[in-house]
Amino acid sequence: MHTYLETAAAETSMWVYFLSACAAGVALLYALWSWLIPAAVQYNAWGALLWHDVIVERALDLLTRSTRPKRLLRAVQKNATRGDPLSVISAIDHFCRHSEWAMNVGDEKGSILDSVVSELNPNTSLELGTYCGYSTVRIARLLPPGARLITLEFNPDYAAVARQVISWAGVQDKVELVEGPSGDLIPQMKERFGVETFDFVFLDHWKDRYLPDTNLLEECGLLRKGAVLLADNVICPGTPEYLAYIRNSPRYESRYFQSHLEYTKVEDGLEKSVFLG
Numbered sequence: 001m002h003t004y005l006e007t008a009a010a011e012t013s014m015w016v017y018f019l020s021a022c023a024a025g026v027a028l029l030y031a032l033w034s035w036l037i038p039a040a041v042q043y044n045a046w047g048a049l050l051w052h053d054v055i056v057e058r059a060l061d062l063l064t065r066s067t068r069p070k071r072l073l074r075a076v077q078k079n080a081t082r083g084d085p086l087s088v089i090s091a092i093d094h095f096c097r098h099s100e101w102a103m104n105v106g107d108e109k110g111s112i113l114d115s116v117v118s119e120l121n122p123n124t125s126l127e128l129g130t131y132c133g134y135s136t137v138r139i140a141r142l143l144p145p146g147a148r149l150i151t152l153e154f155n156p157d158y159a160a161v162a163r164q165v166i167s168w169a170g171v172q173d174k175v176e177l178v179e180g181p182s183g184d185l186i187p188q189m190k191e192r193f194g195v196e197t198f199d200f201v202f203l204d205h206w207k208d209r210y211l212p213d214t215n216l217l218e219e220c221g222l223l224r225k226g227a228v229l230l231a232d233n234v235i236c237p238g239t240p241e242y243l244a245y246i247r248n249s250p251r252y253e254s255r256y257f258q259s260h261l262e263y264t265k266v267e268d269g270l271e272k273s274v275f276l277g
C-alpha cells in the first residue's frame with residue numbers, strides 16, 4: 001500500500017515536471033516569436049538584414065516559386081495606377097511595410113532623396129544600382145522637362161522588373177536603364193552615352209563599389225563643379241572607406257542626414273557631398 005502510494009506520487013510529480021517544462025518551452029518560443037525576433041529584426045542591423053534579406057526571402061521564393069522583385073512587380077500592377085508615379089511609390093512602400101521588406105531606399109530616406117533632387121533640379125543624373133526601379137521612379141518624377149537619368153543595374157532579372165515598374169509609372173522617357181557593371185560602364189559615359197558631366201549621382205549599389213566608382217567618376221571628368229553625390233546606406237550596411245574619403249577630401253563638402261534603414265528602426269543615413277572641383 002505504502003509502495004503503491006509512493007509510486008503514484010512519483011508519477012504525478014514526473015507529470016508535473018514534464019508539463020512545467022512544456023509550458024516553459026512554449027512561453028520561451030512565444031517570447032522569441034512575439035518579442036525577441038521582432039525586436040532584433042526592427043532594431044538590430046544584422047538581425048534585420050539576416051531575417052529579411054536571407055531567411056524570409058529564401059523561404060518565400062521556395063514557397064511561391066517566384067522571386068521578390070516579381071512579387072513586388074505584381075503588387076505594383078495590382079495596386080498602382082498606370083502613369084501615376086506616386087501611386088507606384090505608395091504601392092511598393094505598402095508592399096514592403098506589410099508583406100515583404102525589400103532593399104529600396106524606402107519612404108523615410110526617400111523623402112530626403114526627394115528634397116535633394118528638388119533643390120538641385122538636375123539636368124543629367126546617374127543612379128548606381130536600380131534594383132526594381134523604386135528610387136529611379138522617385139528621382140525621375142521630380143526631374144525638369146528634357147532632363148535625363150541614367151541608371152545602372154548588372155542583374156538582368158532585376159533590370160527586367162525595373163523596366164516594367166518604370167514604364168508603369170510613366171517615367172520611361174526620362175530614364176535610360178543600362179545593364180552592366182558600373183566599373184565598366186562609367187568610363188563609357190562620355191563616348192557611348194554622350195554625357196558631358198553629371199549634376200547628380202545617387203550611389204546605392206554594392207557598398208564596396210562606392211569609393212572606386214567615385215574615384216572613377218573623378219578620373220573620367222564626369223563631375224561638374226557643384227555636382228552632388230548622394231550615398232545611401234552609409235551606416236547600414238555601411239560604407240566606412242567611402243565616408244572616410246568623402247569627409248576628409250578637400251574636393252568635397254559633405255553632410256550626413258540621419259534616418260533609418262528602409263522599412264525598419266535600425267539607424268542608417270544618407271551622405272550628401274558637393275563636388276567643389
Ligand SMILES: C[S@@+](CC[C@H](N)C(=O)[O-])C[C@H]1O[C@@H](n2cnc3c(N)ncnc32)[C@H](O)[C@@H]1O
Pocket residue numbers: 103104105106128129130131132133134135136152153154155158180181182183204205206209
Ligand atoms: C540596394 S539595391 C538598389 C535599390 C534602388 N536604388 C532603390 O532604392 O530602389 C542595389 C542594386 O545594385 C545592383 N548592383 C550592385 N553592384 C552593382 C554594380 N557594380 N553595377 C551595377 N549594378 C550593381 C544590385 O544588383 C542591386 O540591384
Ligand SMILES: [Mg+2]
Pocket residue numbers: 103104105204232233
Ligand atoms: Mg539603399
